[in-house]
Amino acid sequence: MRSQPVNLLGKAAPFQPLTSVKEDGRSAKEPATAERSPASAEPAVPAEQEMSGELGELRRIQSKVALWDAEERRADGRQLRLADGPPVRRSDQIHVMGLNLAGRYIAHTLAGCQTIPPVRYILHSRSLYGRWRDANKQLTLIRGNDIIVRRRVVGEYISEELEGTPGEAVIENLIVTVPAGQVLQALQTIRNRLDHRSTICLINDCLGVAEALIEAYFPDESRRPTFLLGHFTTALGHTDDLFSVSEVRPGRLYLSLFSPQGQQADGRFRIKRHPPLERTERATSFLRLLTAMPGLKATGHPMADFLRLKLPTVAFRTVVDPLAALFDCRYDHLLQNTYARQLMDRLVGEVSRVVSLLPECRDSPKFRQLAIASSLRDEVRRKLMLQRTADSRMRAQIGHGWDTDIDFLSGYFVRRGRELRAGVTALDSIMWAVKAKGVIRKARLEQLKAQSQAKASSSSAGGGNGQDQAQRQ
Numbered sequence: 005m006r007s008q009p010v011n012l013l014g015k016a017a018p019f020q021p022l023t024s025v026k027e028d029g030r031s032a033k034e035p036a037t038a039e040r041s042p043a044s045a046e047p048a049v050p051a052e053q054e055m056s057g058e059l060g061e062l063r064r065i066q067s068k069v070a071l072w073d074a075e076e077r078r079a080d081g082r083q084l085r086l087a088d089g090p091p092v093r094r095s096d097q098i099h100v101m102g103l104n105l106a107g108r109y110i111a112h113t114l115a116g117c118q119t120i121p122p123v124r125y126i127l128h129s130r131s132l133y134g135r136w137r138d139a140n141k142q143l144t145l146i147r148g149n150d151i152i153v154r155r156r157v158v159g160e161y162i163s164e165e166l167e168g169t170p171g172e173a174v175i176e177n178l179i180v181t182v183p184a185g186q187v188l189q190a191l192q193t194i195r196n197r198l199d200h201r202s203t204i205c206l207i208n209d210c211l212g213v214a215e216a217l218i219e220a221y222f223p224d225e226s227r228r229p230t231f232l233l234g235h236f237t238t239a240l241g242h243t244d245d246l247f248s249v250s251e252v253r254p255g256r257l258y259l260s261l262f263s264p265q266g267q268q269a270d271g272r273f274r275i276k277r278h279p280p281l282e283r284t285e286r287a288t289s290f291l292r293l294l295t296a297m298p299g300l301k302a303t304g305h306p307m308a309d310f311l312r313l314k315l316p317t318v319a320f321r322t323v324v325d326p327l328a329a330l331f332d333c334r335y336d337h338l339l340q341n342t343y344a345r346q347l348m349d350r351l352v353g354e355v356s357r358v359v360s361l362l363p364e365c366r367d368s369p370k371f372r373q374l375a376i377a378s379s380l381r382d383e384v385r386r387k388l389m390l391q392r393t394a395d396s397r398m399r400a401q402i403g404h405g406w407d408t409d410i411d412f413l414s415g416y417f418v419r420r421g422r423e424l425r426a427g428v429t430a431l432d433s434i435m436w437a438v439k440a441k442g443v444i445r446k447a448r449l450e451q452l453k454a455q456s457q458a459k460a461s462s463s464s465a466g467g468g469n470g471q472d473q474a475q476r477q
Contacts, residue, residue, distance in 0.1 A: 095345040104183070115143060116154055130163070139247045146243060174197055177203055179207065190223065216412070236256075237255030238253070238257075239253035257303070259295070260304065299330075307364050315374060324386050325397065339385075360375040398438070
């Protein structure tokens with residue numbers, strides 16, 4: 005049975021015509037041809053002032069990373085150093101997997117850094133690689149009135165037929181922006197190139213993806229990659245080109261080192277020290293590499309701070325997206341429906357209860373404040389109002405017959421809630437309802453496809469019979 009194709013794709017100023025084109029920092033006058041989402045134009049900044057601002061930003065980032073490293077060392081009680089053996093050779097080569105907006109934006113930003121090798125962009129099909137060649141092997145960012153073209157990108161075609169081919173180089177630094185529900189399938193073709201020397205940065209709006217990868221592909225801790233978790237807040241817009249993206253509103257990339265939680269015999273949880281010390285330095289090197297790029301605006305954080313920054317988005321998608329998918333409606337219709345709001349409040353209460361019990365965050369006062377049901381409810385309502393008449397991503401996924409992210413939204417809180425003995429009845433019911441609707445929709449699409457093929461075949465056969473009759477007459 006063949007696996008389902010991986011879907012790697014997933015108050016502004018008035019529109020003004022594009023006037024300038026930049027390639028790796030060099031500008032030239034050229035008319036714009038691609039449509040873009042409206043974006044706020046920013047006043048021009050002198051080169052000296054811009055350089056000074058970038059240096060200040062870099063110093064601030066380096067200071068933040070130093071503090072983050074210090075907290076990691078204190079957590080373990082000793083310096084992060086390598087075990088006896090040859091020194092680790094750190095690679096600056098970065099691979100990016102994900103043709104969604106975030107993947108394009110991050111690959112474009114990395115391609116603008118002259119101090120690292122050209123970023124390698126993983127493409128999962130031969131036809132997609134052909135489109136990459138037709139697009140002149142370049143990524144384009146539309147920011148305000150500027151079009152910034154980057155060509156320091158190497159497209160790397162990964163074929164399912166080559167899965168498990170021996171002798172391929174290990175991928176040391178991998179950024180994955182694929183939708184959470186498709187990460188397992190997407191990494192299947194390159195898992196033979198990932199081991200204890202690899203660091204995988206997972207950037208999505210969900211939780212629990214690293215745990216799923218460990219269970220599916222890396223149960224052996226001695227051969228397991230290190231994981232970084234990412235939360236990306238830059239608002240992006242679509243264009244007419246598959247390999248371009250528009251920046252609607254600048255944001256940041258928040259990063260944290262992932263440490264699994266283990267349940268002890270007495271039912272209490274402890275945070276395992278994974279990766280081992282000899283691998284933490286490699287992961288921290290990748291984190292430093294990302295935070296040293298001002299265009300990416302990346303910062304490293306302890307897990308409690310990271311979850312505090314990411315939780316509002318995850319809670320919104322956990323509470324609101326499944327309801328929009330089940331009721332087949334836009335976001336604003338949920339806000340206007342009294343019964344839908346009551347159901348959202350119940351889901352928020354269960355999410356809040358689970359979050360308040362998370363062992364990795366119980367020592368953070370700021371996180372505990374956010375975990376209060378009323379605070380979380382206000383955050384979810386605020387985000388819902390900002391969406392206005394937008395459509396739910398999960399509703400679109402079900403409509404196309406694709407896998408949803410439900411296992412890493414409601415599913416994450418259901419799993420953690422059961423581990424922590426918190427009630428998650430409503431979350432559990434909503435999760436299974438979404439899965440059931442997805443199965444029904446896939447079956448319906450397959451039925452429509454079969455009917456269409458049968459109709460086409462019948463029309464072809466009927467046309468031939470008519471011609472035969474005409475010839476006999």
